[in-house]
Amino acid sequence: MDGAALTASAQSGESGAFSGSMARPAVLVSACLLGEPCRYDGRACACEGIGALSAAVEIVAVCPEVAGGLPIPREPAELSRGRATTRSGVDVTEAYRRGAAEAVRLACERGCRFAVLKERSPSCGYGEVYDGTFAGILVEGDGIAAAQLAKAGIEVFGESRIDELITLVKR
Numbered sequence: 001m002d003g004a005a006l007t008a009s010a011q012s013g014e015s016g017a018f019s020g021s022m023a024r025p026a027v028l029v030s031a032c033l034l035g036e037p038c039r040y041d042g043r044a045c046a047c048e049g050i051g052a053l054s055a056a057v058e059i060v061a062v063c064p065e066v067a068g069g070l071p072i073p074r075e076p077a078e079l080s081r082g083r084a085t086t087r088s089g090v091d092v093t094e095a096y097r098r099g100a101a102e103a104v105r106l107a108c109e110r111g112c113r114f115a116v117l118k119e120r121s122p123s124c125g126y127g128e129v130y131d132g133t134f135a136g137i138l139v140e141g142d143g144i145a146a147a148q149l150a151k152a153g154i155e156v157f158g159e160s161r162i163d164e165l166i167t168l169v170k171r
């Protein structure tokens with residue numbers, strides 16, 4: 001799937017979670033959690049709770065790194081001092097920022113108040129990310145896209161909190 005598709009696709013879940021004229025809320029979701037093989041290693045990381053979420057909301061898929069112009073597969077990157085750098089030392093911050101801006105644009109255009117983003121990713125991680133040493137060490141911090149989405153007022157959930165979001169939107 002190309003970058004445009006990764007920022008434009010939306011999936012409708014089954015109807016019935018909401019009745020009458022109540023519109024289902026739109027939720028921005030990391031494309032890799034939906035099964036898109038867009039991770040740096042060319043794989044997906046489909047999330048178990050996505051089916052239940054899809055039944056309750058309108059899914060808006062985005063892969064910020066691909067939307068920012070990076071290929072699949074690509075070298076892994078981590079964050080350090082606000083910059084995204086690959087394992088071999090290439091600074092990819094600008095591509096990450098372009099992708100973050102596209103994610104915010106898409107979320108605003110589709111009226112998303114919530115996002116479910118892949119935990120620990122240098123783009124999508126929220127609350128904790130790897131420390132830039134490529135040694136598997138987690139530190140407090142947000143991925144570049146997650147930070148921009150939160151700044152735009154979108155409430156960000158990691159995939160481990162998907163049930164919490166489902167409960168919230170069904171209220």
Ligand code: SF4
Binds near residue numbers: 118
């Ligand atoms: S974590 Fe975010 S940037 Fe990384 S592959 Fe998934 S959607 Fe793309």
